[in-house]
Amino acid sequence: MATDPVIGRGRLKRLARLDQGKVRRELGLRLIEGKKLVDEALAAGCVGELFVREGAKEAWQGRAAGVPVHVLPAHDMELLCDVKTPQEVVAIGPLPEPVSADSVLRFAEKALLLDGVQDPGNVGALARTAAALGVQGLLAGPGTADLSSPKVLRASAGSLFHLPQSAISGPGELSGLLDVSGHRLVVPVVTGGEDIRNVTPPPSWVLVAGSEAHGARVSAEGGLKVTVPMARGVESLNVAAAVAAILARWLDPPTCARP
Amino acid sequence: MATDPVIGRGRLKRLARLDQGKVRRELGLRLIEGKKLVDEALAAGCVGELFVREGAKEAWQGRAAGVPVHVLPAHDMELLCDVKTPQEVVAIGPLPEPVSADSVLRFAEKALLLDGVQDPGNVGALARTAAALGVQGLLAGPGTADLSSPKVLRASAGSLFHLPQSAISGPGELSGLLDVSGHRLVVPVVTGGEDIRNVTPPPSWVLVAGSEAHGARVSAEGGLKVTVPMARGVESLNVAAAVAAILARWLDPPTCARP
Numbered sequence: 048m049a050t051d052p053v054i055g056r057g058r059l060k061r062l063a064r065l066d067q068g069k070v071r072r073e074l075g076l077r078l079i080e081g082k083k084l085v086d087e088a089l090a091a092g093c094v095g096e097l098f099v100r101e102g103a104k105e106a107w108q109g110r111a112a113g114v115p116v117h118v119l120p121a122h123d124m125e126l127l128c129d130v131k132t133p134q135e136v137v138a139i140g141p142l143p144e145p146v147s148a149d150s151v152l153r154f155a156e157k158a159l160l161l162d163g164v165q166d167p168g169n170v171g172a173l174a175r176t177a178a179a180l181g182v183q184g185l186l187a188g189p190g191t192a193d194l195s196s197p198k199v200l201r202a203s204a205g206s207l208f209h210l211p212q213s214a215i216s217g218p219g220e221l222s223g224l225l226d227v228s229g230h231r232l233v234v235p236v237v238t239g240g241e242d243i244r245n246v247t248p249p250p251s252w253v254l255v256a257g258s259e260a261h262g263a264r265v266s267a268e269g270g271l272k273v274t275v276p277m278a279r280g281v282e283s284l285n286v287a288a289a290v291a292a293i294l295a296r297w298l299d300p301p302t303c304a305r306p
Numbered sequence: 307m308a309t310d311p312v313i314g315r316g317r318l319k320r321l322a323r324l325d326q327g328k329v330r331r332e333l334g335l336r337l338i339e340g341k342k343l344v345d346e347a348l349a350a351g352c353v354g355e356l357f358v359r360e361g362a363k364e365a366w367q368g369r370a371a372g373v374p375v376h377v378l379p380a381h382d383m384e385l386l387c388d389v390k391t392p393q394e395v396v397a398i399g400p401l402p403e404p405v406s407a408d409s410v411l412r413f414a415e416k417a418l419l420l421d422g423v424q425d426p427g428n429v430g431a432l433a434r435t436a437a438a439l440g441v442q443g444l445l446a447g448p449g450t451a452d453l454s455s456p457k458v459l460r461a462s463a464g465s466l467f468h469l470p471q472s473a474i475s476g477p478g479e480l481s482g483l484l485d486v487s488g489h490r491l492v493v494p495v496v497t498g499g500e501d502i503r504n505v506t507p508p509p510s511w512v513l514v515a516g517s518e519a520h521g522a523r524v525s526a527e528g529g530l531k532v533t534v535p536m537a538r539g540v541e542s543l544n545v546a547a548a549v550a551a552i553l554a555r556w557l558d559p560p561t562c563a564r565p
Contacts, residue, residue, distance in 0.1 A: 168427065176547040179540040209539060244560045276557060280468060281438040284550075288435040291547040292554035298535060301503045 054098075054117045062139060063126045068193045071142060077195040079138040080128055086110070087205025093140040100124045103135045129197040142195055148186055148213040148220065152228040155184030155211065156251040160221070160232075162265055163190035163258035164286060170194065171202020172287040173256050178206035180294035182254070185212040186221070188265070190258060218265045225253065232270030234263050235289050237282075240272030248297045256286050313357075313376045321398060322385045327452045330401060336454040338397040339387055345369070346464025353397040359383045362394045373397075388456040401454055407445055407472040407479065411487040414443030414470065415510040419480070421524055422449035422517035423545060429453065430461020431546040432515050437465035439553035441513070444471040445480070447524070449517060477524045484512065491529030493522050494548050496541075499531030507556045515545050 064070040065078040076095070079088045088094045089110055097116045099107050104118050125133040152158060159177045164170050170192040174185060185194070185207075192199055194207055215221055225232055231249035234240070235257070249271065257263035275284060275292045284292065323329040324337040335354070338347045347353045348369055356375045358366050363377050383392040411417060418436045423429050429451040433444060444453070444466075451458055453466055474480055484491055490508035493499070494516070508530065516522035534543060534551045543551065 172544055172547065175540075175544060176551075179534075179536040179543050179547070180551065181537055204541070204544075206540065242560055243554070244557055275438075275554070276560070277438040278440055281434075281465065282463070284438050285431055285434060285463075288431065288438070288546065288550040291543075291550035292435075292439065295502070295534070295551035295554040298503055301501055301535070 054119075056123075059119075059123060059126060065139065066129045066197055068196065071193070071195055075142050076139050077142055077200070078127070078129065078197050079140055079200060080130065080197055081134045081201070082136055084200060084205055085136050085138045088138055088140060088208050089114070091205070091208035093143075093208045094138040095140045096138065098124065098127055098137045098139075100133070100135050107136055130201075143212065146211055146213045148215045148224055149227065151184040151186060151211045151213045152224060152230060152253070155182070156230075157182050158184040158186060158230065158253045159290070160186045160188060160215075160253050160255045160265070161191040162188045162255050162263050163261070164256055165190060165192055166259055167192040167196055167198035168202045169259065169285070169287050171199045171204075171207075173290055174199075174203040174210060175206045176287060176291045176294065178210050180291070180298060182294065183211070185210050186253065187212065187214050188221075189217055221253075221265055232265065232267070233293075234265070234267040234270045234272050235293060236262075236267065236272045236274055238274060240274035243273050243275050243293055243296045246271070246273055246296075254290065254293060256290050259286060313378075315382075318378075318382060318385060324398065325388045325456055327455065330452070330454055334401050335398045336401055336459070337386070337388065337456050338399055338459060339389065339456055340393045340460070341395055343459060343464055344395050344397045347397055347399060347467050348373070350464070350467035352399040352402075352467045354399045355397065357383065357386055357396045357398075359392070359394050366395055389460075402471065405470055405472045407474045407483055408486065410443040410445060410470045410472045411483060411489055411512070414441070415489075416441050417443040417445060417489065417512045418549070419445045419447060419474075419512050419514045419524070420450040421447045421514050421522050422520070423515055424449060424451055425518055426451040426455055426457035427461045428518065428544070428546050430458045430463075430466075432549055433458075433462040433469060434465045435546060435550045435553065437469050439550070439557060441553065442470070444469050445512065446471065446473050447480075448476055480512075480524055491524065491526070492552075493524070493526040493529045493531050494552060495521075495526065495531045495533055497533060499533035502532050502534050502552055502555045505530070505532055505555075513549065513552060515549050518545060 094114050097111050097114050098119050127137045128134050159182045230251045230253045233252045233254045255263045353373050356370050356373050357378050386396045387393050418441045489510045489512045492511045492513045514522045
């Protein structure tokens with residue numbers, strides 16, 4: 048077993064500041080907290096170094112082949128953790144390589160645009176739901192919570208380690224991209240869009256998840272406006288629930304239908 | 307205009323403790339924070355008293371006909387608020403009258419069982435989504451976050467002021483209830499259930515939202531197990547997303563289909 052590198056308290060303190068977007072961009076690293084998330088990140092090859100609490104090393108040594116494993120006392124683990132109860136394991140890994148939005152759209156027939164979704168929990172939940180229900184790529188517009196923040200990664204349950212993702216600068220860039228890629232923009236609106244029970248999904252599409260406060264900021268002109276029918280007296284759905292509802296209606300037909 | 311009652315600092319401090327379940331049950335009251343939620347609560351007749359920040363009284367006096375309005379300086383509003391940024395308005399109102407589970411099921415053809423959902427954000431989101439997508443009643447099993455906690459109410463966006471709701475003691479009580487009511491129990495399972503793309507909803511049902519850590523604890527025996535098909539490599543959906551997906555598939559057919 049290779050001897051693991053020693054980690055100084057100064058470096059640890061710098062890494063603890065990876066909960067700040069500015070520091071993540073400076074160091075080119077992100078924090079990955081907790082067993083489940085670290086397991087996903089290891090499987091996806093997204094881990095650079097591992098930090099485990101005293102006593103838990105054996106469990107991780109095998110899983111983390113080729114990755115340096117640092118053993119830390121509980122109070123140092125606390126320093127690294129964004130959540131109140133310190134985790135058994137925390138990893139750091141490189142920020143994902145920047146990918147251009149047009150390569151995301153070349154790859155993904157079904158994509159989700161985060162159009163200024165501010166709440167990290169919503170952003171993570173949207174990524175998780177999108178990945179589960181068939182979306183193959185993410186675009187993040189201005190004002191969207193940082194896809195590499197610890198809160199977003201936690202709520203995404205690892206899906207962000209797999210989904211191709213790109214930032215876009217705004218509506219202008221998007222409309223240029225769609226002209227080339229041929230994806231149809233799909234904009235959920237609270238009322239007045241096509242009822243999702245009647246809509247056949249276009250062959251390739253970019254579904255818009257609008258901001259919590261202001262809804263979609265991209266122009267719906269030329270796009271397909273869709274509406275999730277709601278019970279009387281209900282004002283709106285949370286953005287993550289609305290996207291889950293639309294994606295559930297648009298699941299591919301079963302490959303093997305029951306008789 | 308009636309003179310509003312004076313509120314002492316001692317009473318304010320007691321009310322501030324309404325973020326604790328024990329205190330809510332002792333006083334028979336719940337806290338309702340923020341403009342949107344208070345508006346919903348007023349419309350639903352769920353407000354007993356209103357607390358508004360200095361300068362905001364006029365805006366609320368008219369809307370809160372017959373309800374005492376206390377004007378408080380910002381630091382006292384802070385005391386009452388569960389969130390960090392103090393709200394312009396906070397209300398207190400009586401806890402909902404206890405309703406028996408069998409009356410909820412007599413009223414609701416479509417009901418949701420919160421089967422130990424612990425996270426207040428998830429419980430609120432589930433109530434909001436359920437109300438929007440046609441669910442008419444809620445049952446809360448043991449271990450579920452308190453439906454009257456400030457966090458749950460916030461995440462529910464007011465839907466809990468309208469949805470009939472009842473606590474149930476556990477699987478035994480539930481199965482007795484279902485025998486009488488004739489509702490079919492519907493249990494989402496990660497794999498091996500009927501694909502939701504193929505399932506026709508039973509005439510009346512209780513859909514189970516399982517706990518985040520352990521899934522459904524009620525027995526699926528005799529119930530209908532359903533599975534949301536997921537993309538390869540994705541382990542699971544968040545409980546609120548899974549419920550949104552199932553409810554979206556089960557929306558009533560449009561009353562007025564497009565040609």
